[in-house]
Amino acid sequence: MDTSSPTVFVNGELLKLYMGRRVRTVVQVIRNEGGAVVGQSTDNQQLTVKGPNQSVPVMHFMEVIGVADGPQSIRAEICTDFGSNFDTASYNGLCKLANGQFKNLFL
Amino acid sequence: MYSSQYDGGAFVSSQSPDSSVAKTRGNRSTTIPLTVKQITDAYESSSQKSELIVDGVDVGNIVLVGMVCNKASRATDATFTLDDGTGRMDFIRWVNDAADSSETAIIENGMYVSIVGSFKGFNERKRATAFAIRPIKDHNQIVLHFIQPIRMHLENTKSKVGSLSQTQQSFVNESSFSSGYKEPQTPVSNYASVNSKAQGSETDIYKLVLDVLQEPSSLASEHGIHVDEVVQRLGLPAKKVKEAIDYHVDVGHIYSTIDDFHFKSALGD
Numbered sequence: 001m002d003t004s005s006p007t008v009f010v011n012g013e014l015l016k017l018y019m020g021r022r023v024r025t026v027v028q029v030i031r032n033e034g035g036a037v038v039g040q041s042t043d044n045q046q047l048t049v050k051g052p053n054q055s056v057p058v059m060h061f062m063e064v065i066g067v068a069d070g071p072q073s074i075r076a077e078i079c080t081d082f083g084s085n086f087d088t089a090s091y092n093g094l095c096k097l098a099n100g101q102f103k104n105l106f107l
Numbered sequence: 108m109y110s111s112q113y114d115g116g117a118f119v120s121s122q123s124p125d126s127s128v129a130k131t132r133g134n135r136s137t138t139i140p141l142t143v144k145q146i147t148d149a150y151e152s153s154s155q156k157s158e159l160i161v162d163g164v165d166v167g168n169i170v171l172v173g174m175v176c177n178k179a180s181r182a183t184d185a186t187f188t189l190d191d192g193t194g195r196m197d198f199i200r201w202v203n204d205a206a207d208s209s210e211t212a213i214i215e216n217g218m219y220v221s222i223v224g225s226f227k228g229f230n231e232r233k234r235a236t237a238f239a240i241r242p243i244k245d246h247n248q249i250v251l252h253f254i255q256p257i258r259m260h261l262e263n264t265k266s267k268v269g270s271l272s273q274t275q276q277s278f279v280n281e282s283s284f285s286s287g288y289k290e291p292q293t294p295v296s297n298y299a300s301v302n303s304k305a306q307g308s309e310t311d312i313y314k315l316v317l318d319v320l321q322e323p324s325s326l327a328s329e330h331g332i333h334v335d336e337v338v339q340r341l342g343l344p345a346k347k348v349k350e351a352i353d354y355h356v357d358v359g360h361i362y363s364t365i366d367d368f369h370f371k372s373a374l375g376d
Binding site: 009 | 147174246247250260
């Protein structure tokens with residue numbers, strides 16, 4: 001069992017609190033710009049995802065696991081296509097709970 | 108094997124040190140959704156490494172959701188590491204027949220899966236056993252899985268709120284933030300245990316009101332106790348008492364019965 005490098009559940013708002021740390025978030029892909037993907041976070045902020053983005057289609061949801069390297073940017077290590085049917089409100093709520101009252105269950 | 112300190116209730120918190128309120132619920136063979144962090148914390152803080160106790164609940168089987176990595180497949184078994192974002196845990200899935208081997212064959216590294224397994228034997232072999240591994244098709248399941256341990260944690264610690272608010276008093280009096288509950292800055296929770304910033308007098312009133320509602324006489328009565336009676340008993344301003352009652356209704360400690368002025372404790376045994 002190894003809990004030395006957890007990945008924090010973040011939304012747009014929480015991302016800036018974890019700069020330089022490994023985070024995970026789900027964004028809805030808005031567009032591809034060269035090597036980066038612009039996505040909308042579950043709390044309606046625009047985030048930029050750099051890195052190996054594979055080919056997650058526009059309008060699909062994508063989970064990004066990587067390092068937060070800017071208040072609205074992530075350097076991705078793993079991107080997973082979460083399909084087109086994803087409940088952003090639940091995910092957003094989970095991010096708040098996992099970083100708030102129930103942080104000790106996650107980090 | 109489960110030891111005889113049980114009464115047969117899986118949720119009896121007989122092992123936890125502050126089990127002043129022990130709740131018996133359900134059957135013995137529990138399957139509980141958890142995070143790797145919860146399991147690690149429970150394992151490291153327990154003296155009996157053969158059993159897993161989370162929030163005072165003896166854990167039978169566990170459900171985890173995460174990403175597979177380091178998968179290694181052999182004729183008789185498949186081993187892999189599950190990374191659920193809170194930590195990594197090693198698992199083994201024994202392969203006994205064709206159904207098992209087809210189940211493990213479709214699992215690949217980088218795939219999200221849901222695992223039902225057992226923690227037994229972890230102490231000796233440093234890995235848990237997986238009974239079933241299913242790929243996740245609808246990713247909302249991942250979110251749901253993480254919400255479940257949160258809810259469970261809330262439920263299991265709610266029954267201890269009587270003793271918690273007592274500990275809370277000493278925290279407030281010492282004016283120190285406990286390292287156990289370290290979220291004083293988030294506005295999200297209005298849960299009693301986290302209100303370490305609350306003024307001492309407010310927590311007192313809340314506790315006093317709850318105490319009155321939890322007295323045997325109040326619990327015995329079907330419609331609970333009238334607000335005015337609580338005010339009279341405590342001799343406190345009606346406004347403060349009503350505030351306390353509203354708070355307790357919000358967090359689920361009490362509920363209104365025959366009308367908006369009668370309340371009963373939801374925590375009574």
